Amino acid sequence: MKRLFAFFLLGMRAVFLHPIRQLFTPPDRKGKAGFLRSYAPEALVPATVQDRADLVRFTGCVNCGLCDAVCPLVAKLPPSEWRGPSLFALAYSRASPLRLHAPQARPGRRSARGRLRSRRASAGRGGRARCRSRIHGMTAHLPAATARGRALERDLAAIVGKGAVSCEPSDLWAMSRDCWPRALLWTRAGKTPHPPDVVAWPSSTDEVARIVRFAAGNGAAVVPFGAGSGVCGAAVPTAGGIALDLKRMGALSEVDLPRRFAQVEAGMIGQRLDELLEAQGATLGHFPSSIYCSTVGGWLAARSAGQLSSRYGKIEDMVLSLEAVDGTGEVLRTASGPSAGPDLVQLLVGSEGTLAVITSAALRIWPRPRAQWLRGVRFRSTEAGTSALRALFRSGLRPAVARLYDPLDSLLARGGTGGGQMRLPEPLRSVVAGARTEALRFALRAPALLNRLVDTLPPTSLLVLGFEGDGAFAAADAREEGELGLEILAAEGGEDEGPSAGEKWFANRYAMGYRQSPLFSAGAFADTMEVATTWDRLAGLYRGVREAVASHAFVMAHFSHAYLEGCSIYFTFLGLAGGAGEGDLSLAESRYDACWQSALSAACDSGATLSHHHGIGLHKQSFLPREHGEGMAQLEALKRAFDPHGILNPGKLVS
Template identity: 45%
Template sequence: MPFAPVTSELVRELSGVVGQERVSTDEGERAVYGRDMWPRYLIGARYGSPPKHRPGVVVWPRSTREVAAVVKIAREARVPVVPYGGGSGVCGGAVPLYGGITIDVKRMDKLLSVSRDEQVCDVEAGMNGERFERELGRRGYTVGNFPSSIYCSTVGGWLACRAAGQMSTKYGKIEDRVVGLTVVTGRGEIIETDHFARASRGPNWTQLLVGSEGVLGIITQARLRLSAVPEIRIFRGFEFPDTESGIEAIRRVMQRGLRPAVVRLYDEVDTLFNAISIFKSGDEDEHDRDRFAPIPDEGDGALPRLPQHWDEDGKSWSSGLAGLRKKAMGLALGQPKLLNSFADSVAQRVSRRGCKMIIGLEGSRIRTEVESRLAFSELEHAGGRDVGEEPGRDWFEHRYAVSYKMSKVFREGAFVDTMEVASTWERLLDLYHAVREAIGRHAVVMAHFSHAYPDGCSIYFTFAARGEDKSDSERIYDAIWRDGLGACSRVGGTISHHHGVGLLKGRYMAAEHRESMRILAALKSTLDPEDIMNPGKLGLAVKGSR
């Protein structure tokens, strides 16, 4: 065992720093912090398995100085430290592989300042993303980072995982919005990185720490760039004959210098599934109105409750429908190759315009109106058919619903996950076909293209499958990721666009970064000489482990 265990003496020391009421060794609370939203662990939860790993103690600091004091105690005892924000990560980045101390930063949740002159804000890392944007909005500003997890993620989590929001094509990713950071290193030292718009004085330490997933230190505070709340939003839907023509259309828009807030192209199968909703239950329309509300109804954590509907005798009939749906879904997902082939065939037959695209622009009124006309014209010249604003408006109104829809699949005995990869325009179609084929051997798969750049784009694959039991589901899940990321690497794509690395993708880091991994390891040794900071993540070896 490369690390020391949590002892009662250590717990007393921690209580002396943050107060006894903000330290817990309760078994239930420790279990909660034993996982994040990584679907592989949700498979276990679906079958009633407790988290495989859990911290020895959970601490809730309220300041950077308290975080530093906790890390110093951990360093002296050589006890690992894992930072925890909203727990919304989907790659196992917050899993305490070696136990130790989990530091939950959600008590550090204040918007500290907003500067109108500089158009920047200072915010604590534990602030909830939705609260953060609402408070900025009341002041007339936005950071422009809107991940689908915005209701359950934190600003610090965005920075630690190098996140991207749904409007990133206009506003940039989180690394484009950050000016400076306050970070507690593995030495227990507090460092503040550059707080200037730009400086030519050596490496940019802020960017070295963004995306470090807690292995170099804990982000406690950030200075972020602001934009004015848009005066106007313009949305439109387009249809394209096929995926290839839609991709070409996005490239033309981006290389003309236009920056829509969002542009999303759905492949033929995703377009089909959106149109006919083959896994939709008869009672879903009513339920969707709740699930699409600004703040989703409270459920059972990762697996929200199935809504109950009652007949005149007081008997539930939704559970009966759920049972039928479960059997139908199980049969379908048990034959992924057949279902993928069937979906491809149907998609080609039922729609003359095979792929749906939505595009949205926002900002000042005059500029947005001009840019929207230019963008729509470019899309039409590329073969797109304008189908009006409703598809775009519908996406905007329901844009956070996908995170809550996925739980239905788990509830009915299957699992669902997403794989986000990226490449240049030249390689994008090859990447799409290679990864789709690799995943399709094991799961039903569809994809959309979003987060576009002048030189390339990301692809967001959604897949669903079902095993006979827990171990079979985990076997299939592992095979999907092994084959999917293997295909990605072979055609020159990147293994992650905005979900991060965590445990899930660590084994692929060396192949992608090659010699740069030695530099990352050397930087970790400098900032974290005892190797206590979130050990086992980002593909880095753990000192003393076999």
């Protein structure tokens, strides 16, 4: 009987865990048109100036990972199995520029520009524009321009110029949501419930101020938009109005390594900033998993954290001063050094565009590390691992990386079998590949059973540990700190597994965001919840959330962003959504909401904060009073003071 049960577990792991593991395996990202640098449009050479002007409009891509599944803007992809990370990367690929066409267009018979004109003409005839993805044959309805939008477009053109404002259906659609998984369910169903009236691309703080003053005088909402990688709905324009895309404000105006600061505009894409700083021997030390598709302004708006936060801190620890525009159109510039009284910088950081539009920031930078030391350490259980993690940080060491995975996440981090790739013989490999969608659906119909199955896995947990060195003896310093860390962990029961696990994590550290598409295509949803608490409450938080969500979704977790006082837990939920129809969308939303209501309730009951680095947005707003209590009245007073007309990102954080 035991042997039969063992074979059953192996079969379940092959059928269920293999496709789940595949979601976290990155594509080959180095040899395909060099897209890692494609977020700097000036570095590429489009076919024609007109093509470039058309493509620039699609910088509203939210990196949702759905390009190869349901994105209604994609009609032609590179001639290979590779699908890339985002519409934006595809748009600026030298090898294969983006192609659009209306349903009646015949691909290959007209130029991209001709198909674009056809689509615009059909949109101008009234109703809603329609674009079809040739990948899966899905037709999505793009929002048509409204009379209010056209009026706003004419007025804003006088401020930013005709080429920097648009009511085109594709532009409205691109700015209608961020990477909130609930909004990705809308995308899959072909719905656009919250389009803006118009999109504007300001190029300076002065233009932002003029737009905000105009909006205040005309009662139009203003929703700042970075790169759309937020996962909480903070950039969803629920009141329509003006979507203020800041990516044209992407300059790095000053880098002063001796004084340890850099002045950068809010629209700068994270990866581009890191490349520019690297050229001068510097680093910000901020590496969120969304670095290829998130901006400095978005980081500041949501209190972002990078993967090396234990060494460098979160974004609020890096910001020295801000330039921002409040709800009256006045420009605020905070002191560039220490100042007396309340800290206005920290008042604006994390406000998600509700108090002011951040346009520029001075950030603290560091010398670029010259050496890196990485290790994997095994513990007999998750509880033993968290205890060791606390001892490590209370010893005074500051590792750059300290990520502890629970048993299932440890299995995935090791490659599915404890080492290397999972190997299945033919024809079983083909059967598993063909059954992947149905296997996932079947598994997610009974999440409680699947979670109990996971509990039968070996209880060991993997800790990825890393140190950096940046001085004259960088390698020796990193190695010495690492070996001291291993001694502390060994005293807590940790076993050194060598560098392979750490090196594998580092090579794949940005992979997760690029593998959502198969899940959503299969009628499922994927989401993450990052909550944090003190060390003494950590175990209760982990157990409480897993138990609360077990009947709604498949759950795994890792512990990261550790500090002297406590730690963040990063939960991953995989749940069954449904089909792509309208009725299925309502069912999918109800399942998604039920999962999150249970998760957030459990987190609050455990004494955790609602968010460590993703922000609040629409997603967690209803739970904010539970965290702030009577302080909500003060937050509302701040909102009235900074934004007396209530036009800045209305409906977020406070009423």
